[in-house]
Amino acid sequence: MIRTIFNKEITDFRQDRRSWLITAVLYLLFALGLSEGYRYYIETTTIHELAARESYEQWLSQGKKNPHAAAHYGFYVFKPLSPLSILDKGMESYLGQTVWLEAHNQNEVKERQANDAGSLARIGEFSAGLVWYMILPLAIILLGFNLFNKERENGTLRFWLSSQVSIGQILIGKWLALYIWSLVLLLPMLAAATLTIAVANAAIMKLYLGRLLLLFVALLAYVAFWTLATLLVSFYTHQPSIALTLLIGFWALGCFFVPRLSSTIAKVVYPAPSSFEFSENIRLDIELGLDRQTPAKARQKHLQDSLLAQYGVDSIHQLPINYTGAMLQYNEDYGYRVFEKNYGQLHYVYRQQDKVMEWSSLLSPPLAMRHLMVHLSGTGLVRHLHFAQQAETHRRLIVKTMNDDIMNNGAGKRVYENDDKLWRKIPPFVYRIPSLAHDAPYAAIPLFALGLWLFLAVWWLMRPLMVQKVVEI
Amino acid sequence: MFLHVSKYDWLSLRANRSFYVIIALMSGLVWFSLWVGVKRIAFQQETLQKIATQQQADYEKYRKLISDINAGMHFDGGHFGDPTNPFYFGNRMGAQYASLPPAPLAIISVGQSDLMPYYYKITLSKRQALFHSEELENPQVLYNGHFDLAFVIVFLLPLLIVALSYQIISSEREQGTLPLLLSENVSLRTIAGYRYLFRYLLFHVLLTLFIVIGLLLAGVSLIANADRLFALLIAVWIYGAFWFSVAYLVNSIGHSSGINAAILVSIWLLLMVFVPALLSVWVNRVYPMPSRIALIAQSRQIADELAKNKDALQRFYEEHPELKPVQANPQDRTASMLFSRLQVELSMEKEREAFTLQAAARRQMVNRYRLFSPSIIMIELLNEIASTGETVYSDFDKQVAAYHSRFRDYFAPLVFRQEKFGVAQLEGVPKFQYHAPNFQPLAASFGSNLIYMCCLALAGIFIASYRTVKISPAYN
Numbered sequence: 001m002i003r004t005i006f007n008k009e010i011t012d013f014r015q016d017r018r019s020w021l022i023t024a025v026l027y028l029l030f031a032l033g034l035s036e037g038y039r040y041y042i043e044t045t046t047i048h049e050l051a052a053r054e055s056y057e058q059w060l061s062q063g064k065k066n067p068h069a070a071a072h073y074g075f076y077v078f079k080p081l082s083p084l085s086i087l088d089k090g091m092e093s094y095l096g097q098t099v100w101l102e103a104h105n106q107n108e109v110k111e112r113q114a115n116d117a118g119s120l121a122r123i124g125e126f127s128a129g130l131v132w133y134m135i136l137p138l139a140i141i142l143l144g145f146n147l148f149n150k151e152r153e154n155g156t157l158r159f160w161l162s163s164q165v166s167i168g169q170i171l172i173g174k175w176l177a178l179y180i181w182s183l184v185l186l187l188p189m190l191a192a193a194t195l196t197i198a199v200a201n202a203a204i205m206k207l208y209l210g211r212l213l214l215l216f217v218a219l220l221a222y223v224a225f226w227t228l229a230t231l232l233v234s235f236y237t238h239q240p241s242i243a244l245t246l247l248i249g250f251w252a253l254g255c256f257f258v259p260r261l262s263s264t265i266a267k268v269v270y271p272a273p274s275s276f277e278f279s280e281n282i283r284l285d286i287e288l289g290l291d292r293q294t295p296a297k298a299r300q301k302h303l304q305d306s307l308l309a310q311y312g313v314d315s316i317h318q319l320p321i322n323y324t325g326a327m328l329q330y331n332e333d334y335g336y337r338v339f340e341k342n343y344g345q346l347h348y349v350y351r352q353q354d355k356v357m358e359w360s361s362l363l364s365p366p367l368a369m370r371h372l373m374v375h376l377s378g379t380g381l382v383r384h385l386h387f388a389q390q391a392e393t394h395r396r397l398i399v400k401t402m403n404d405d406i407m408n409n410g411a412g413k414r415v416y417e418n419d420d421k422l423w424r425k426i427p428p429f430v431y432r433i434p435s436l437a438h439d440a441p442y443a444a445i446p447l448f449a450l451g452l453w454l455f456l457a458v459w460w461l462m463r464p465l466m467v468q469k470v471v472e473i
Numbered sequence: 474m475f476l477h478v479s480k481y482d483w484l485s486l487r488a489n490r491s492f493y494v495i496i497a498l499m500s501g502l503v504w505f506s507l508w509v510g511v512k513r514i515a516f517q518q519e520t521l522q523k524i525a526t527q528q529q530a531d532y533e534k535y536r537k538l539i540s541d542i543n544a545g546m547h548f549d550g551g552h553f554g555d556p557t558n559p560f561y562f563g564n565r566m567g568a569q570y571a572s573l574p575p576a577p578l579a580i581i582s583v584g585q586s587d588l589m590p591y592y593y594k595i596t597l598s599k600r601q602a603l604f605h606s607e608e609l610e611n612p613q614v615l616y617n618g619h620f621d622l623a624f625v626i627v628f629l630l631p632l633l634i635v636a637l638s639y640q641i642i643s644s645e646r647e648q649g650t651l652p653l654l655l656s657e658n659v660s661l662r663t664i665a666g667y668r669y670l671f672r673y674l675l676f677h678v679l680l681t682l683f684i685v686i687g688l689l690l691a692g693v694s695l696i697a698n699a700d701r702l703f704a705l706l707i708a709v710w711i712y713g714a715f716w717f718s719v720a721y722l723v724n725s726i727g728h729s730s731g732i733n734a735a736i737l738v739s740i741w742l743l744l745m746v747f748v749p750a751l752l753s754v755w756v757n758r759v760y761p762m763p764s765r766i767a768l769i770a771q772s773r774q775i776a777d778e779l780a781k782n783k784d785a786l787q788r789f790y791e792e793h794p795e796l797k798p799v800q801a802n803p804q805d806r807t808a809s810m811l812f813s814r815l816q817v818e819l820s821m822e823k824e825r826e827a828f829t830l831q832a833a834a835r836r837q838m839v840n841r842y843r844l845f846s847p848s849i850i851m852i853e854l855l856n857e858i859a860s861t862g863e864t865v866y867s868d869f870d871k872q873v874a875a876y877h878s879r880f881r882d883y884f885a886p887l888v889f890r891q892e893k894f895g896v897a898q899l900e901g902v903p904k905f906q907y908h909a910p911n912f913q914p915l916a917a918s919f920g921s922n923l924i925y926m927c928c929l930a931l932a933g934i935f936i937a938s939y940r941t942v943k944i945s946p947a948y949n
Contacts, residue, residue: 032751032754036754036757044764047764047766047767048766050767051766051767051769051770054770054774055769055773058770058773058774058777076769076770078766090616091612091613091615091616093616094612094613094616095612096607097766098766098769108607108609110607111765111766112588112607113762114588114615115588115589115607116762116765116828116832117762122618125750125753126750126751126753126754138742239731240731241729241730241731241732241734241735242731244731244734244735245731245734245735245738248735248738249738252632252738252742256628257629259617259618260617260618260619260620260624261620262617263611263613263614263617263618263619263620264509264619264620266611266614267611267614268509268512271516272609272610272611273609274516274520274608274609275590275606275607275608275609276520276523276524276527276592277520277523278609280523280527297550346609349611350611353611353613353614354611354613357613357614357617380612380613381611381612384612
């Protein structure tokens with residue numbers, strides 16, 4: 001019986017002009033979004049790779065100079081884009097792309113692309129992922145808003161109910177038809193996306209396969225949710241137009257209202273410092289000490305005293321190591337503590353703000369799907385901070401190597417220089433992608449929200465399926 | 474006749490609970506968004522206050538230190554920290570901040586104010602370094618956008634208007650009173666028109682009241698900002714007229730209420746979501762923004778090459794004998810450092826220009842095609858009124874660049890002549906003074922946008938009232 005209902009609905013979809021119009025628009029928008037994503041990925045990756053090579057070359061060809069001067073020169077490293085950013089840029093426009101590794105300063109990752117893009121970028125950015133989490137539900141709504149109540153409108157519900165078929169069978173048959181039809185819409189898009197990612201970067205594809213699969217499974221669950229919700233609203237309303245208004249209202253609320261509200265609430269609950277306050281705190285921490293009571297001069301004296309005691313000499317000129325090198329490294333180590341404290345606090349606030357925004361996906365399924373996509377693709381703050389961490393480790397390697405060289409080989413020399421034999425000791429920066437196990441816990445909240453929404457939809461469906469209620473004709 | 478229709482429309486609105494819901498939503502949204510705006514602007518003002526205080530304190534500290542050192546006190550802070558060296562003072566200790574104070578009505582729209590810096594730290598660094606300034610913000614907050622009055626007006630109020638007006642004609646048919654109306658000696662066109670007019674006036678009078686009350690509670694002086702307030706209200710009334718006319722137009726086609734609602738929401742989607750997104754994609758294709766990344770390596774390359782040129786500074790001194798130091802100190806590298814920065818900055822001028830030109834070309838293209846979406850027009854209008862749009866920030870950038878040159882030109886002779894930096898020189902350091910561009914509500918682009926929307930609204934009403942003549946009790 002379910003099979004018959006299923007076939008009937010599929011035929012209805014096939015014959016309805018609406019379905020083909022929706023399919024055409026959906027695929028057009030998807031093609032546009034995917035090509036945009038591909039172009040963005042290829043362009044950005046090419047620019048980054050070239051710039052990284054150039055910067056490293058410049059580092060190697062510094063010529064003869066004091067290693068500390070070389071540490072001041074440093075070089076730039078560039079954040080590689082995740083290939084899944086072809087699907088959706090996520091936060092990338094609002095995150096920096098490059099960081100300068102230099103002595104004394106842990107710099108921020110800079111060059112947000114959004115700063116140059118102008119006001120239009122705030123209103124509309126397009127991607128394949130957007131088509132999946134925002135436009136596809138709309139297509140499902142437009143296809144299925146009258147799936148059940150058209151029977152009421154046309155008067156055919158009486159015939160259904162006077163036959164041997166049960167309400168449960170009707171609902172399941174109709175839902176299956178809508179779901180399978182939606183999958184038929186979705187699956188070619190998934191295939192096209194996978195192909196595009198493979199073409200863009202086949203080598204890295206292997207590392208991202210797990211994430212991609214997880215994303216596709218989540219999409220299947222997401223589509224299941226929307227098909228269930230559409231069918232249920234269609235079941236409980238009498239007029240198709242009311243169903244449509246309700247569904248579109250829910251969709252619009254989730255897509256536009258909830259995200260902005262959530263970021264407002266996040267900022268109110270967890271305020272972040274201004275750029276000025278942040279750099280002032282760092283400056284004061286370095287000048288006056290982390291406890292604001294041990295100024296730089298006192299720390300320097302402390303170092304001097306401890307070195308003199310350690311080597312049992314009376315003045316720094318008698319030390320077997322170069323005092324300047326030792327002092328530089330000591331100051332760097334203190335600087336690391338200062339940066340860790342300040343950046344740590346800042347990133348903690350951001351993470352808390354993100355959690356507030358992620359919990360608000362309990363109010364909005366599209367938002368849950370968007371968050372999930374950002375976490376799985378590695379286009380958000382988590383990946384950005386992971387890159388910043390690795391960049392910082394590389395920076396510390398540069399600084400330590402330079403300072404050790406001065407300390408060990410520069411003792412007693414007034415002018416000490418080295419050349420590219422030393423510079424070559426620093427390898428080029430290679431970013432190591434975190435494993436899925438590392439990223440997965442961050443996706444817990446949106447996964448939970450999505451699961452909850454799906455559970456609610458299924459549970460709500462159980463009621464007419466299992467309870468023999470009187471169906472209003 | 475109008476008063477007669479209005480009275481009965483008012484009675485039917487009052488009886489309908491949804492009207493109160495709409496009004497409650499309107500006031501809630503307007504006041505919440507203004508409250509959020511007040512908090513945001515308060516934070517900005519607080520930050521600028523802290524900056525001013527810090528700067529004052531720093532200069533006090535250094536005035537004392539400089540006069541002590543010049544009086545003979547021994548300074549053991551190392552020569553990078555020596556404030557009597559004009560290069561090291563101008564490079565770090567004596568940094569001046571150039572700030573953009575928020576405009577009085579900045580609370581109504583975030584615009585670009587969360588992305589673009591509203592203060593710059595000016596030192597003797599290259600001008601290119603200014604482009605690296607960014608305000609700290611959670612990228613997800615930037616991505617989501619802010620809940621400001623502009624968002625409420627442009628995105629949410631049209632939905633409220635649709636809710637208020639989507640069934641004015643179609644409900645008559647569904648209630649069965651349409652034949653009654655059609656048999657009157659007053660045409661349906663007049664009745665429907667007056668009902669729309671009444672609801673339009675009611676909605677906007679209430680909205681104006683809520684906005685004005687909200688602004689007063691926020692502490693905005695209405696009299697001092699009368700021109701911006703006036704512009705805001707005119708823009709809101711015209712934008713509302715556009716949406717009411719669209720609702721009237723859709724109603725005049727003669728479908729049922731449900732289909733009207735669906736069509737109106739689809740139009741909302743088209744204008745609010747699809748058109749801006751498609752336009753954004755197109756602008757990116759035609760005028761892609763050049764990448765700043767490529768400039769980094771180039772800038773370093775130039776700096777390295779210039780550094781190899783050892784006698785450039787020598788030649789500079791020969792060309793500018795008035796800048797030669799009286800007693801050259803060969804250990805002092807500050808003059809050559811400043812000189813190389815100037816050189817690099819000059820060589821990168823062309824690339825910097827390219828950025829400015831490309832950004833301007835993009836803006837022009839958006840301007841040309843904004844006619845396809847009233848939402849783009851309205852957002853730009855509100856950003857103008859709040860002084861948080863692109864024009865204000867590019868003007869601020871120009872002022873900052875000019876100040877940066879002035880700041881550097883003050884220190885440069887001192888650095889080249891290797892003069893001692895004294896208290897008198899400290900007093901003379903130029904300070905930044907922001908000159909806000911005049912707000913011209915009747916300026917070409919602003920005024921023409923409003924007139925365009927007005928024409929759209931009137932055209933819609935005209936077509937709608939023509940089509941209303943054809944309404945019959947039967948469905949189309």
